Amino acid sequence: MSLDDVDNVSAIPKTMKAAVYHQAGHPATFDTVPVPSPGERELLLKMRATSLCHSDVGVISGEYGPGVFPIIGGHEAVGIVAALGHGASSYGFKVGDVVGATAWHGACLECSGCSYGKQYCDTLKAKGINAPGYFAEYCALDASLAIPVTPPDGVPLERLAPVFCAxxxxxxxxxxxxxxxxxxxxxxxxxxxxxxxxxxxxxxxxxxxxxxxxxxxxxxxxxxxxxxxxxxxxxxxxxxxxxxxxxxxxxxxxxxxxxxxxxxxxxxxxxxxxxxxxxxxxxxxxxxxxxxxxxxxxxxxxxxxxxxAKIAGTESAIRCLDFTLSRNLLPKIHPRQFKLEDLNEMIDLMKAGKVENGRMVVSFK
Ligand SMILES: [Zn+2]
Ligand SMILES: [Zn+2]
Incomplete structure (x- = not known):
């Protein structure tokens, strides 16, 4: 499917800025790459906030092996639906919806693992490891694994991003x-x-x-x-x-x-x-x-x-979001509003253990 086959693409550019890890131990580079076309069951998200997790540092340090590179990093985020593949609207999403984006992507919905929960899919992919992640202006996400978000008034989306992994x-x-x-x-x-x-x-x-x-x-x-x-x-x-x-x-x-x-x-x-x-x-x-x-x-x-307990399913994630918002338990985030180009500095801070100011979040405003 090309972007031209998808509804509501008029404002979507052909290319975007993305943080790409090219090899272990090297800083991310900020490359201009094509905006992904959402697959049949995918949402194209315009990213709003992506936070840095320890696993990102593991990826860029080579803990997941050399085979993952090059990869766009990032696996906990909030985005806005910019376009949908033709099969994605049946999951209840429409353009403009706010979506919580977790690490999981590409459940087949047919294997024996999926019968226990999509997060156990035999061929499941992980964002920022073996599927392009959220440190980019746009990202395609499996609609079956997307978390609908109704952000309360006055809550910046940056505060919500860390909910979707941590x-x-x-x-x-x-x-x-x-x-x-x-x-x-x-x-x-x-x-x-x-x-x-x-x-x-x-x-x-x-x-x-x-x-x-x-x-x-x-x-x-x-x-x-x-x-x-x-x-x-x-x-x-x-x-x-x-x-x-x-x-x-x-x-x-x-x-x-x-x-x-x-x-x-x-x-x-x-x-x-x-x-x-x-x-x-x-x-x-x-x-x-x-x-x-x-x-x-x-x-x-x-x-x-x-x-x-390592891999939360979609239903558990929805209950987590509800509880987090209803009890005002939003994760502490770093007071500085980071830009995508600050990612290497954020990674250095995390490597140095300087995390006491809270989760570091890239804002795409
Ligand atoms: Zn994580
Ligand atoms: Zn499966």
């Missing part, structure tokens, strides 16, 4: 944890993902304990109005029995009902198992480089559930 990832973990009010949950890893998990868990009525080895990240989890962590524990230098003792001290003598590991650090996983009470749940979000040391005897003796 937000939905931790929300999905909390849904899988089946967290109940009055339970105590610990979030291990108090970076951007962990801070969002703390906010959501507290809003769900849980008592939240944040664990990390970095004081400044832990402090960011606290909120004077009760919307943050009830307790923070710096785990640096603590032995496993000492950490259990600290948790019991702040939790009425008890261990945890639930624990979400947002970091990929192996010691975080090793520390997590002894902290969970009988019938507790451990949710794995962060992916360590090697196997996780876990004793099946320990899990079975205490009826502990060890649950993976």
């Amino acid at each position: 937000g939905i990832t931790v929300w999905d973990a909390l849904e899988r944890a089946k967290i109940r009010p009055a339970e105590t949950i610990a979030i291990i890893g108090a970076g951007g993902l962990g801070q969002l998990a703390v906010k959501y868990a507290a809003a769900l009525g849980a008592t939240v304990i944040a664990l990390d080895v970095r004081d400044e990240q832990l402090e960011a989890c606290k909120a004077p109005d009760g919307t943050g962590a009830s307790h923070i524990i710096n785990t640096s230098g603590l032995t496993s029995p000492e950490l259990c003792k600290r948790v019991r001290e702040v939790n009425g003598g008890k261990l945890l009902n639930c624990l979400i590991v947002t970091t990929g650090a192996l010691p975080a996983y090793a520390a997590s198992f002894p902290l969970v009470a009988p019938e507790g749940r451990i949710i794995a979000v962060g992916v360590p480089p090697g196997p996780i040391p876990v004793s099946a005897a320990y899990l079975s003796r205490n009826n502990i559930s060890f649950i993976g």
Whole structure:
């Protein structure tokens, strides 16, 4: 299908500016490339805001192998529907709609994986890794995986972009944890993902304990109005029995009902198992480089559930967006309004761990 076959293309240019990663370890270049033509079931989005995720840094550092290059980066964003493929309107979208754009793209809707959820498609693609991403003025998106957004008055779309990777990832973990009010949950890893998990868990009525080895990240989890962590524990230098003792001290003598590991650090996983009470749940979000040391005897003796949570589906993402907006839990974003050409500087800041000011967002205004 060419752009000329698609409705409402009059204002769409033939070319656009895009941030392209050409090879591992090299900065993105800002290339002029053709505006994509939406496929049969695709939306053409005019991008409004795209935020930088740690996975982007992984791509540009070569963690996904040399085969991904060249690639337009970016996988969490908000855009406006500029045109639709002929089969896309049946998903309820029209020109001018605001859409949340996640990493997932190109579900076949026919394979056995898709029968469990489109996010499990055997041939699913990931934006910014093996499908062109959102650090571009336009992007084509699978309409079956697009998230409809009704932005409240006065909420800039930049605030919403991080919901569509960071937000939905931790929300999905909390849904899988089946967290109940009055339970105590610990979030291990108090970076951007962990801070969002703390906010959501507290809003769900849980008592939240944040664990990390970095004081400044832990402090960011606290909120004077009760919307943050009830307790923070710096785990640096603590032995496993000492950490259990600290948790019991702040939790009425008890261990945890639930624990979400947002970091990929192996010691975080090793520390997590002894902290969970009988019938507790451990949710794995962060992916360590090697196997996780876990004793099946320990899990079975205490009826502990060890649950993976990495890929949120569309329905979970919609529930996340609803909860985020209704409870005013929008992710913290960097006060500076970045332009596409600032992307390499943003990547350098993230590599240096300078993320305390919030998610960095490129605005396409
Ligand atoms: Zn991401
Ligand atoms: Zn499929």
